[in-house]
Amino acid sequence: MIGAAPRADALGADALGGGVALLLAALVGAALLMLFAQAGEAQIAALLGGAYLRSILRFTLIQAVLSTLLSVAFGVLVARAFARERDFPGRRALLGLMSLPIVLPSLVAVFGIIAIYGQNGWLARALGAAGVEARPDIYGLGGVVLAHVFFNLPLAVRLLLPGWHSIPVETWRLSAQLGMSGWAVFRLIEWPMLRRYLPHAAATIFMLCVGSFAIVLALGGGPGAATFEVAVFEAIRFEFDPPKAAILALGGLALNLVCLALAQGAVGDAVIGTGWRMRGQDWARRAPAARLSDGLLIGAAALLLIAPVAATLVDGVTGLASAALNWTLVARATLISIGLALPAALLTLLLALPMVLAEAGARSARPMRAALLRGALVLPIAVSPMALGLGCFLILRLTLEGLPRAVTGIVLLNAVMIVPFAAAILRPAVERARARHDHLCRALGITGWARWRLIEWPVLRPSIGTALAMAAAMALGDLIGIGLFGDANLRNLTLLLYDQLGAYRMGGAAVIAALLMLLIFALYQAIERLVSGRVAP
Amino acid sequence: MSHLEARNLAFRYEDMEMQFDLAVERGAFLSVIGPSGAGKSTLLSLIGGFERPSSGQVLVDGHDITMLPPAKRPCTTLFQDHNLFAHLDVEQNVGLGMDPTLRLDSAQKDEVRQSLADVGLAGMERRLPGQLSGGERQRVAIARCLVRRRPILLLDEPFAAVGPGLRREMLDLVRALQARLGLTVIMVTHDPGDARHAGGRTAFVHAGRVVLVDETERVLTSAMPEVRAYLGS
Numbered sequence: 001m002i003g004a005a006p007r008a009d010a011l012g013a014d015a016l017g018g019g020v021a022l023l024l025a026a027l028v029g030a031a032l033l034m035l036f037a038q039a040g041e042a043q044i045a046a047l048l049g050g051a052y053l054r055s056i057l058r059f060t061l062i063q064a065v066l067s068t069l070l071s072v073a074f075g076v077l078v079a080r081a082f083a084r085e086r087d088f089p090g091r092r093a094l095l096g097l098m099s100l101p102i103v104l105p106s107l108v109a110v111f112g113i114i115a116i117y118g119q120n121g122w123l124a125r126a127l128g129a130a131g132v133e134a135r136p137d138i139y140g141l142g143g144v145v146l147a148h149v150f151f152n153l154p155l156a157v158r159l160l161l162p163g164w165h166s167i168p169v170e171t172w173r174l175s176a177q178l179g180m181s182g183w184a185v186f187r188l189i190e191w192p193m194l195r196r197y198l199p200h201a202a203a204t205i206f207m208l209c210v211g212s213f214a215i216v217l218a219l220g221g222g223p224g225a226a227t228f229e230v231a232v233f234e235a236i237r238f239e240f241d242p243p244k245a246a247i248l249a250l251g252g253l254a255l256n257l258v259c260l261a262l263a264q265g266a267v268g269d270a271v272i273g274t275g276w277r278m279r280g281q282d283w284a285r286r287a288p289a290a291r292l293s294d295g296l297l298i299g300a301a302a303l304l305l306i307a308p309v310a311a312t313l314v315d316g317v318t319g320l321a322s323a324a325l326n327w328t329l330v331a332r333a334t335l336i337s338i339g340l341a342l343p344a345a346l347l348t349l350l351l352a353l354p355m356v357l358a359e360a361g362a363r364s365a366r367p368m369r370a371a372l373l374r375g376a377l378v379l380p381i382a383v384s385p386m387a388l389g390l391g392c393f394l395i396l397r398l399t400l401e402g403l404p405r406a407v408t409g410i411v412l413l414n415a416v417m418i419v420p421f422a423a424a425i426l427r428p429a430v431e432r433a434r435a436r437h438d439h440l441c442r443a444l445g446i447t448g449w450a451r452w453r454l455i456e457w458p459v460l461r462p463s464i465g466t467a468l469a470m471a472a473a474m475a476l477g478d479l480i481g482i483g484l485f486g487d488a489n490l491r492n493l494t495l496l497l498y499d500q501l502g503a504y505r506m507g508g509a510a511v512i513a514a515l516l517m518l519l520i521f522a523l524y525q526a527i528e529r530l531v532s533g534r535v536a537p
Numbered sequence: 538m539s540h541l542e543a544r545n546l547a548f549r550y551e552d553m554e555m556q557f558d559l560a561v562e563r564g565a566f567l568s569v570i571g572p573s574g575a576g577k578s579t580l581l582s583l584i585g586g587f588e589r590p591s592s593g594q595v596l597v598d599g600h601d602i603t604m605l606p607p608a609k610r611p612c613t614t615l616f617q618d619h620n621l622f623a624h625l626d627v628e629q630n631v632g633l634g635m636d637p638t639l640r641l642d643s644a645q646k647d648e649v650r651q652s653l654a655d656v657g658l659a660g661m662e663r664r665l666p667g668q669l670s671g672g673e674r675q676r677v678a679i680a681r682c683l684v685r686r687r688p689i690l691l692l693d694e695p696f697a698a699v700g701p702g703l704r705r706e707m708l709d710l711v712r713a714l715q716a717r718l719g720l721t722v723i724m725v726t727h728d729p730g731d732a733r734h735a736g737g738r739t740a741f742v743h744a745g746r747v748v749l750v751d752e753t754e755r756v757l758t759s760a761m762p763e764v765r766a767y768l769g770s
Contacts, residue, residue: 445608450638458624
């Protein structure tokens with residue numbers, strides 16, 4: 001008579017998490033079914049053989065390969081420099097900077113990159129002042145790759161640095177004692193480590209570049225330069241051709257799944273690392289030349305990241321007076337941005353938290369169930385945002401109209417897309433809390449609401465605050481949702497920025513980009529302070 | 538009839554098959570010793586309800602409690618560490634033993650304070666665990682075990698983290714409380730000295746089995762090869 005585990009106490013939370021997972025899976029499933037229903041067979045055949053699809057595929061793969069190679073190569077060097085220089089002022093801040101691209105909207109970065117590297121950008125002006133005439137063309141393959149390196153170099157550093165931290169201190173001491181040369185250290189110690197860490201990092205970055213949307217949309221510079229995501233967006237927004245969009249979305253989805261298989265399905269966790277624990281010991285006294293090269297590498301990476309952000313703020317503030325902007329429209333868009341982002345962030349949390357709690361609860365006793373929940377949590381990454389968005393759009397078109405449809409669609413799409421990121425923030429905290437407290441709670445019979453009120457909430461509060469703040473920041477940068485569901489009256493700041501960029505009105509773009517960046521920063525801080533409260537000792 | 542009985546309690550951990558048989562009389566103090574990895578803590582987890590046996594039974598006064606969740610068992614466990622919630626103060630931590638929703642009436646609050654006084658922590662009610670020494674934290678946990686009023690106290694290497702002098706003191710405290718309240722105590726320890734100091738009886742666990750139970754001195758002087766090998770004499 002020994003079947004059911006003596007753990008009926010956790011049933012409530014388990015059922016809730018399972019229910020949410022089913023709901024999420026049903027939504028994704030319905031969206032995909034809708035895409036298949038919309039894409040007629042004849043059209044699939046026609047498009048599959050066409051030159052259009054081939055050109056999309058070619059551009060997508062070329063830019064993704066180039067972006068990945070550059071990001072990873074530069075990333076290895078920078079991560080290595082950070083690993084070797086364990087103790088210099090500003091190290092923490094610089095590593096913190098590596099998280100910036102997670103919350104920075106792509107279009108803001110695009111503006112920053114144009115402001116630095118564009119035809120009339122800071123670089124061109126600096127060169128001009130030095131007597132060198134340069135008219136760089138930022139639009140096209142070069143600009144797309146540059147923007148992707150901006151976003152993915154920090155990610156590469158975040159994914160690779162733990163590799164260096166996994167090398168024991170004794171190994172470094174041994175290498176110093178044996179008098180290994182730099183090359184020997186690389187060949188015998190670092191390369192074997194990289195062989196474990198590089199494939200995952202490269203596959204993750206490749207997948208993000210293949211699915212890139214806003215960067216390619218704004219910097220691609222022509223009909224030939226499109227990813228599937230961009231093609232879907234254009235097919236629905238400019239041509240309003242749902243069958244064509246559906247086929248393109250399915251194409252993007254297929255490519256995404258291939259990349260996901262490459263990345264071995266572990267992307268959800270790896271996208272966001274957790275902290276930078278140090279071993280606290282210098283592993284060798286180092287030659288000045290090596291330290292100089294490390295310093296130059298770290299400096300170059302920092303400049304690459306900081307320059308566009310700084311340019312955006314400076315251009316935005318200095319252009320405030322002269323920008324030809326409809327301020328009523330900007331104010332309205334600001335309110336719309338906030339009004340859509342906050343509910344989306346809240347919904348993200350309501351979806352992610354029960355699933356993460358249920359997953360942690362099922363881990364030891366029901367590994368199968370935990371794996372399913374984990375799968376549901378990365379589902380939105382597996383399905384490309386545009387495919388999911390279009391699917392939702394096609395479903396909601398049948399049931400709702402006007403403003404309710406738009407708001408429902410935007411909030412729902414953003415919430416679902418951000419779930420994997422929120423889960424990645426919540427999971428370590430939930431697991432740590434469970435490891436520490438689960439036995440005790442079960443021993444004392446602290447269950448249900450009492451357990452949430454007395455134990456989980458106070459312990460998880462800081463992580464919940466961070467997750468909520470990050471979700472709101474990401475939702476503020478939404479372009480896909482507003483692009484699919486919005487109309488002339490429902491425009492957020494991102495869409496306004498896109499319009500300004502599209503019309504090459506750099507003055508207005510600067511102001512909106514800076515405003516959006518400051519808004520994200522302020523909202524992030526406010527939410528984190530408000531929700532996290534005092535940190536439990 | 539024994540007070541507590543483990544009957545053919547089978548459990549598998551990775552490649553290790555364990556099967557425990559054990560009987561403990563009411564009011565006894567039983568130390569459990571044996572090599573690390575032999576299954577001492579697993580035995581305690583099975584009795585406490587944190588692990589589920591693949592077969593076999595745990596009986597208390599003849600009643601089968603094998604299927605009961607930990608909180609419903611007539612046992613209370615003191616873990617090696619992490620016995621306290623770091624964000625709750627001493628009084629709240631003990632109060633959770635009275636009522637897991639922490640809604641206490643004034644009589645219950647008095648009892649919490651009394652139990653804190655019993656373990657020598659009167660006046661520390663408002664402290665957070667982080668402000669206490671390791672020994673004091675374990676005293677708080679013992680106070681909570683007291684207010685739970687369970688007849689069986691399970692100690693899982695409870696004083697491994699405190700120094701030898703303090704250890705004796707804590708053991709004496711547990712012994713005194715046991716005598717006063719008539720508790721049945723099972724203590725897992727990796728230090729035969731703890732068992733010797735506690736007196737009572739001792740069980741020797743080896744390779745997933747209880748191979749010897751007797752008066753502590755007799756176990757520690759047993760000629761059994763496994764015991765000799767473990768004690769290194």
